Amino acid sequence: MDQAARETDSKQVAGLLAEFDGPQALKAAASGVREAGYTRFEAYSPFPVHGIDAAMGRRRTLLPWLVLGGGIAGGLGALLLQWWTNAVDYPYLISGKPWFSLPANIPVVFEAIILLSALAAFGGGLALSGLPELFHPLLSCARFRRATTDGFFLGIDASDPQFDESRTAALLRSLGAGETELYDRPRTEQKVPRPLVMAVVVAACLALLPPLWIARVRATRSASPRLHLVSDMDFQPKYLPQQSSPLFGDGRAMRPPVEGTMAVDQRGDDPHLLRGEVEGQPATTFPVAVTSDRMKRGRSRYDIYCATCHGLAGDGDGITSQLAFEREEPKWVRPLSVHSQVVRDQPVGQLFQTISDGIRTMPGYSSQISVEDRWAVVLYVLALQRGRHATLEDVPTELRRHLDTALQGDARTPDTER
Amino acid sequence: MTAIPVDDNTVQDPTRRAPLVLGDADLASVTQTVCEIAERPRPPTSWYVAFAVSVALTGGLFAAVGYLIVTGIGVLGNNSPVYWGWPIVNFVFWIGIGHAGTLISAILFLFRQRWRTSINRFAEAMTLFAVACAGVFPAVHVGRIWLVYWLAPYPNQMDLWPNFRSPLLWDVVAISTYGTVSALFWYLGMIPDLATLRDRATSRWRQLLYGLFALGWRGSATQWHRFEWAYLLLAALATPLVLSVHSVVSFDFAVAQVPGWHTTIFPPYFVAGAIFSGCAMVVTLAVPARAYFGLKSLITMRHLDNMNKLILGTSLLVGYAYGVEVFMAWYGGNMYEAFAFANRALGPYAWAYWLMVTCNVIVPQLFWIRKCRTTPWIMFLIAVLVNVGMWMERFVIIVSSLGRDFLPSSWGMFKPTAVDVMMLVGSFGLFFTLFLLFCRYLPMVAMAEVKAVLPPDRGPAPAVEVD
Numbered sequence: 001m002d003q004a005a006r007e008t009d010s011k012q013v014a015g016l017l018a019e020f021d022g023p024q025a026l027k028a029a030a031s032g033v034r035e036a037g038y039t040r041f042e043a044y045s046p047f048p049v050h051g052i053d054a055a056m057g058r059r060r061t062l063l064p065w066l067v068l069g070g071g072i073a074g075g076l077g078a079l080l081l082q083w084w085t086n087a088v089d090y091p092y093l094i095s096g097k098p099w100f101s102l103p104a105n106i107p108v109v110f111e112a113i114i115l116l117s118a119l120a121a122f123g124g125g126l127a128l129s130g131l132p133e134l135f136h137p138l139l140s141c142a143r144f145r146r147a148t149t150d151g152f153f154l155g156i157d158a159s160d161p162q163f164d165e166s167r168t169a170a171l172l173r174s175l176g177a178g179e180t181e182l183y184d185r186p187r188t189e190q191k192v193p194r195p196l197v198m199a200v201v202v203a204a205c206l207a208l209l210p211p212l213w214i215a216r217v218r219a220t221r222s223a224s225p226r227l228h229l230v231s232d233m234d235f236q237p238k239y240l241p242q243q244s245s246p247l248f249g250d251g252r253a254m255r256p257p258v259e260g261t262m263a264v265d266q267r268g269d270d271p272h273l274l275r276g277e278v279e280g281q282p283a284t285t286f287p288v289a290v291t292s293d294r295m296k297r298g299r300s301r302y303d304i305y306c307a308t309c310h311g312l313a314g315d316g317d318g319i320t321s322q323l324a325f326e327r328e329e330p331k332w333v334r335p336l337s338v339h340s341q342v343v344r345d346q347p348v349g350q351l352f353q354t355i356s357d358g359i360r361t362m363p364g365y366s367s368q369i370s371v372e373d374r375w376a377v378v379l380y381v382l383a384l385q386r387g388r389h390a391t392l393e394d395v396p397t398e399l400r401r402h403l404d405t406a407l408q409g410d411a412r413t414p415d416t417e418r
Numbered sequence: 419m420t421a422i423p424v425d426d427n428t429v430q431d432p433t434r435r436a437p438l439v440l441g442d443a444d445l446a447s448v449t450q451t452v453c454e455i456a457e458r459p460r461p462p463t464s465w466y467v468a469f470a471v472s473v474a475l476t477g478g479l480f481a482a483v484g485y486l487i488v489t490g491i492g493v494l495g496n497n498s499p500v501y502w503g504w505p506i507v508n509f510v511f512w513i514g515i516g517h518a519g520t521l522i523s524a525i526l527f528l529f530r531q532r533w534r535t536s537i538n539r540f541a542e543a544m545t546l547f548a549v550a551c552a553g554v555f556p557a558v559h560v561g562r563i564w565l566v567y568w569l570a571p572y573p574n575q576m577d578l579w580p581n582f583r584s585p586l587l588w589d590v591v592a593i594s595t596y597g598t599v600s601a602l603f604w605y606l607g608m609i610p611d612l613a614t615l616r617d618r619a620t621s622r623w624r625q626l627l628y629g630l631f632a633l634g635w636r637g638s639a640t641q642w643h644r645f646e647w648a649y650l651l652l653a654a655l656a657t658p659l660v661l662s663v664h665s666v667v668s669f670d671f672a673v674a675q676v677p678g679w680h681t682t683i684f685p686p687y688f689v690a691g692a693i694f695s696g697c698a699m700v701v702t703l704a705v706p707a708r709a710y711f712g713l714k715s716l717i718t719m720r721h722l723d724n725m726n727k728l729i730l731g732t733s734l735l736v737g738y739a740y741g742v743e744v745f746m747a748w749y750g751g752n753m754y755e756a757f758a759f760a761n762r763a764l765g766p767y768a769w770a771y772w773l774m775v776t777c778n779v780i781v782p783q784l785f786w787i788r789k790c791r792t793t794p795w796i797m798f799l800i801a802v803l804v805n806v807g808m809w810m811e812r813f814v815i816i817v818s819s820l821g822r823d824f825l826p827s828s829w830g831m832f833k834p835t836a837v838d839v840m841m842l843v844g845s846f847g848l849f850f851t852l853f854l855l856f857c858r859y860l861p862m863v864a865m866a867e868v869k870a871v872l873p874p875d876r877g878p879a880p881a882v883e884v885d
Contacts, residue, residue: 030639046445046614047870048642056639063647067655085571085579092581107588107666111595114659118595118652122602125648129641131609132633139634145617147637148610150445218575230564 014137014185015157016168017144018177023049026152029175031055033154036171040160044144044153063124070120071113078112079105141183155183223330274371276352283349288375298380301373305365314338314384333361338381339388351378445869448716452611452863453618455711461858464710469854475847482840483558491561493837500820500832505559507812508842511695512552512849513593513667514688514808517660518696519545520600523607524656527649533724535867536716539611540707541700542604543860547852548699549597551845556589585669592666599659603652609635610645611861664692671815678758678819681746687739691808694732694778698804701725705798707857716863719792726791729804733782736811740779754824766831767818770810777807 020026023045030043034057043052053060086092087100097104126132138144138155147153154177156168169180228234239245239253248255271277273287288294303312311317316337324332336343343351355374358364369377386394395403486493496503519541526534557566569590571580580587613635616628635641665685672684701722708717747759762771781803784790791797822829856862 043639044637045639045642046449046610046637047866048646049639052639053643058640058643061644061647063644064651067651081571082582086582090577090579092583094581094583097583101583104583107585107662107669108582108591110662111588111591111659111666114655114662115595115598118599118602118655118659121648121651121655122606125606125644125651126633129638129644131635131641134629134634136634136636138636139629144636148614148617148635149449230562232562 012184013158013165013182015155015183016163016165016172016180017138017141017153017155017183018169018172018180019143020152020154020177022152023052025176026154027052027055029154029172029177032175033156033171036162038156038160038162038168040157040163042155042157044138044147044151044155046148046150046152049152061128063121063128066124067117067120070124071117074112074114074116075109077116078109082108137183137185141181143179143181144183221328225330272349273375276349276356278349281349282347282353284347286348286375286379288372290379294376295379295383297373298376298378298383301369301377302380305369306377309335309362310338313388314381335362339385344385344389348378348382351381444872448863448865448868448872449614449618451713451716452861452865453615455713455857455862456615456859457618457620465854465858469851472847472850472854475844476851477844477847478840479554479844479848482837482844483554486558486837486841487563491559493835494559495832495834495838496559497830499823499828499830500817502816502820503832504813504834504838504842505555507809507816508845509552509555510667510688510812510816511809512548512555512845514664514692514695514812515699515805516545516548516552516596516600516696517664517689517692518700519543519548520596520603520656520660521693521696522700523603524653524660527653528657532871533721535871536713536718536863537700537704537721537725538867539604539607539864540704540717540862541696542600542607543853543856544699544703545600545696546597546604547849547856548696549593549600550852551849553593553597554845554848555841556593585666585673588666589670592663596659596663599652599656603649603656606645606648606652607864607867608861609633610637610866611864613637614865615861661689664688676819676823677752677754678762678815680755681743683739683742683746687736687743690732690735690739691778691811694729694736695805695808697725697728697732698801698808701729701797701801702805703853705794705801707862709794711857711862713863716868722794722797723791726785726797726800729801730782730785733778733785733804737775737779740775758819758822761822762814762818765818765822767814767821770814770818774807774810774814777803778811781807 018029020029026043026045027049030041030052033041034055041056043049043056045052082105083100091099144151144153154172156163156172162168165182172180241254243253244251245253247253270287272283276283278284306314307318308320309316309318311321314337316335318335321332321335325334338344346354352374354362355369355377356364356366365374392400392403494503494505496505519538522534522541523538527538557563560566569580569587571582609632612628612632616625616632619625619628665688668684668688671679672681674680704717704722704725708714744759744763747755750756762768781800784796784800789796790800817832821832
């Protein structure tokens with residue numbers, strides 16, 4: 001055998017394994033090996049042999065510090081989380097108690113301390129023992145299998161500076177070793193099979209897709225409504241208005257009012273007043289007296305009920321609408337300006353009907369605003385229109401003087417003024 | 419005085435230490451006894467029968483849960499005024515069972531009660547499976563289970579955070595922490611034994627699987643050193659944890675104002691009850707398992723005797739708590755509280771109350787008698803009765819208090835539905851399915867720990883006995 005071959009051959013020797021008779025023998029041998037100047041050796045036993053760490057000259061583990069760190073991190077983290085979420089970002093008012101009170105936060109802090117320190121103890125304990133380590137030269141040594149049942153072994157690593165096959169073996173035998181055996185590094189590197197690695201990598205990549213998709217959806221905007229995986233309470237076993245039902249003779253789920261039921265407004269049937277129609281057509285005249293008081297009343301109702309959407313001046317830029325556009329609410333329709341030509345062309349009866357019954361996406365207000373007040377609002381809407389499109393001719397001659405001075409004092413033209 | 423038989427380790431003899439392992443077990447035979455259970459090519463027919471029944475019941479549980487999920491919470495008996503019906507009774511029952519495992523593993527470990535070594539693995543497994551059963555109930559009874567992730571604090575489009583000052587949220591945190599820590603503790607303790615199974619494996623599959631879970635354990639001095647530290651620390655962490663978990667569960671009740679719930683005695687009372695029921699469950703499982711799997715020399719009569727003493731002790735604690743409750747109801751001078759207890763003892767649920775008192779306080783007194791502590795069938799019977807009693811206790815607390823609280827106009831009775839019954843029975847199925855799988859495939863006894871408590875002369879022939 002030539003020199004080079006010997007070299008590679010001896011490189012494959014991973015160490016020397018010696019078996020001892022029991023825990024005491026192992027302990028004695030460990031301290032003997034240490035005294036002989038070896039540093040890279042390890043004792044193996046089926047159960048912990050107490051005092052062997054001292055015999056081998058090993059220092060204490062720093063695991064307790066890791067656990068302490070985990071506990072502190074858990075406690076502070078939980079405290080911070082509770083403070084931020086419940087006192088700052090979304091303050092919860094609970095029976096008038098302070099926003100942040102330590103006692104109420106203790107249970108969660110306590111559990112978090114335990115959880116993180118337990119994870120540190122487990123993870124740290126494994127990591128400090130060099131686990132997981134699924135491939136190790138000793139694991140392919142048949143004799144070594146007994147180390148987990150009833151074998152007591154001492155293994156000296158071939159990388160130890162003192163290591164020499166024959167001298168080390170002699171030393172171990174002198175320390176009472178029964179059998180000694182060289183164990184090898186596996187000739188072919190033990191590797192996880194390639195397909196398995198590929199499968200894991202592919203699975204890991206695929207597992208990233210759903211979170212990425214969610215992240216993308218959350219970061220971008222979309223016109224379509226939210227995805228509803230589970231229909232929750234969208235479908236309920238109940239009848240909606242206008243549905244049919246086999247339960248009743250007339251086939252309708254909705255029941256007609258009981259015979260003799262009277263309308264809330266009991267002033268009989270005056271289509272002009274109540275529905276704004278005259279002979280089936282939208283009325284062109286007011287069924288109520290047109291007075292300045294009524295118009296002021298209309299203004300107050302308008303400001304309450306309509307201005308939020310249509311704006312105080314009727315331009316369709318109320319605060320609700322502004323907010324909806326700011327938030328890009330996909331379903332929001334801009335309220336029509338009451339100054340638009342379509343609305344201006346409408347007879348008063350039609351305006352009354354719009355307010356009473358609503359139109360397309362605008363809800364009706366008949367349940368909230370009384371009949372008289374609805375006519376008052378119509379009157380105010382007309383006033384708004386008239387004011388916006390007024391010309392100099394509309395101003396009484398004796399007042400035009402005041403207008404000139406007003407215009408001089410204020411640079412705004414009447415058109416942009418409310 | 420008659421000589422003490424060598425194989426009876428239940429007698430206290432101050433002149434000698436009672437052996438923790440009987441017979442002439444040595445290192446190899448401990449491994450052999452424990453491993454061969456998991457290595458049998460096929461288990462006895464009775465295992466298959468038990469497994470089939472358990473799996474069928476588990477199927478029933480899943481069917482009931484599936485039905486509940488697709489139909490809605492109305493399939494349960496929970497309704498006004500008893501909104502917390504059987505699901506919460508079962509939840510508290512199972513969580514309580516889960517307490518003995520950690521008690522035996524962690525608290526007895528810290529107190530250096532070395533007799534625990536033969537039964538801790540098994541008790542820990544029991545804990546884990548009981549927590550799994552417990553977890554089913556609160557999860558499904560919330561209604562829209564697909565939204566349970568709302569319990570977690572995560573930034574969301576609703577701009578909402580969970581309310582950390584609610585005992586219900588503490589509960590979520592405590593139970594999930596408990597489940598995690600129990601699993602870690604159980605698994606960490608099992609790693610050396612999994613390595614033993616790996617090293618004895620004859621088929622490639624077993625070698626691979628056990629090898630994977632043994633993580634490459636070699637039993638080196640360094641590994642043992644870290645292992646013992648990690649184990650000790652986990653035990654030290656699990657001990658306060660186990661006390662906290664049932665305290666937190668009791669806050670679910672104690673923080674509410676319902677008469678019969680709103681008392682400060684609840685945390686210690688719940689913890690004592692939990693340990694009581696858990697020990698009873700350990701005995702219920704250990705008596706048949708040790709006979710069946712031939713583990714009598716490892717799980718000895720002394721172990722059972724000790725467990726029975728624990729049951730007796732905790733039974734006294736529980737009985738004391740019942741007494742204090744009644745006393746406080748009278749002494750406190752609150753008419754609602756007084757009514758709640760009069761109603762428990764004399765009202766429509768009186769049968770449940772007295773069943774609870776009988777099973778939990780009266781029956782365990784039999785354990786004062788040595789014969790009852792050391793006769794398997796008697797202790798088995800008593801343990802089963804204690805389990806019944808502890809279930810009744812939760813039933814009494816929840817149903818009788820909610821059924822009749824302040825306003826007589828909103829009183830009502832609780833009626834369980836078939837789904838309720840199926841879920842309770844099915845949860846036992848799940849528990850036993852997991853337990854049977856555990857007995858079949860995993861080391862039931864902590865071999866490495868037992869080896870460390872063998873008498874020194876039973877180890878391999880001592881060659882260089884130094885001290």
